[in-house]
Amino acid sequence: MIGIIGYGAYIPRYRIKVEEIAKVWGANAENYKRGLGLTEKSVPAPDQDVITLSAEAAKNALKRAGIPANALGCLYIGSESHPYAVKPSATVVADAIGAAGHLHVASLEFACKAGSEGMYIAYSQVKAGVIQYGMAIGADTSQGAPGDALEYSASAGAAAYIMGQGPKVLATVDWTHSYATDTPDFWRREYQHYPRHGSRFTGEPAYFHHITSCAEALLKKSGMKPKDFQYAVFHQPNGKFPMAVGAKLGFAREQMVTGWLVPTLGNTYSGASPIGLTAILDVAKPGDRIFMCSFGSGAGSDGFVFTVTKAAPKVRDLAPKTRDYLDKDRIYLDYGTYAKFRKKILKNLED
């Protein structure tokens, strides 16, 4: 039995509402809320980045796994907003959680699916018998250019997973499948601060093609149908896409709503579907099946079929739950403070 033995999420406390952003750019907030299917998004504090969000999620995952940090054989962080261009985020996080030393560490990048590819690699290493336990984190603090549609959705958050085997497994990984092609729907060139995107091109040939191709192959491989699952979670760049692709594949709204966090979280990029999965694991019952399919621009998708075990209810209360991070103790920002936090405006420090 191989699968997830620990998981943890982290979401910053700060939020900004769509109305607050739209007000500054003279845009119609209702149109954006309807078009994007979200009402607010999380915002990292000025002292938070992918490293700090990852460390907090990692600590939560370790609490649930109940293993010492130095038992980890690998640690991967998938993100498109690593604080350093050259120096792995994962080394800092490994040292912060007490895992540094004899483990394999890498920072991964594949737009919004870098988190799930870390999960796939960690799982594969455990399955191959190379390591006993492996941690994978999906985290981002991505930005949209001021006034761009992405500014309304680009948010911050992290999810960490520890893969292992034996009685600690709280959700088995039953099947996996990946799909990738060269599709230039979204990119950020070196030295550029903000990403560029192909507007509507990000939809059908990118998001929908890759998720449906991956998901249909995974369903065929596993011999399962959408009705065999209690939960499904897809990459969620906005509120509409995941519900639309899920419906296209044959999943019902009630199967997707638990992991559908984007309406009040925003798009956490590499953290998106992994954080959605943490919200599902917070409530799923033993025997429940979960279908997950990520998407990363450029482009590709990773699909997983999980089955929840009896271990899940025993450990889920050992760390903060995802909905608690999302729904409690929020601090709302005005656009000026948000712009300062995200370094869109800088203080003149000269006398």
Added chain:
Amino acid sequence: MTTSARIWREKPHRYRLEGVRCKKCGRTWVPARQVCPCGSRGLSAMVLPEEGRILTWTVVHTGHPEFSDSTPYALVVVEFGKGARLLMQLADFRREDLKIGRKVKVEFRKVQAAGESGVLCYGYKAVACSE
């Protein structure tokens, strides 16, 4: 001053709140030291708990030039139990969080950046727990 060597040297207490406890007088020291002021060399490794309470606080309105774009910011002395106290920044602070006795937890945060291209320094800050 933020340097690579200093960040590397201070990892145990900045990253993991590691310190020592004196086996003779019971006092706790973070960062770790070799000899307790009581004269004992009998010190055992320990890690501070993740939660404590605000013992006292202040708000800095005119900060060090490195932090001048962060003002006003709050500094708190957190009591972690068994007499262990640490001066920390209270992150994400609201004025109503500044209460003596308020429960706080530690979170890993960015502490300093050596300019736009220099090394980043990380460590623990306190954040108020939900009431």
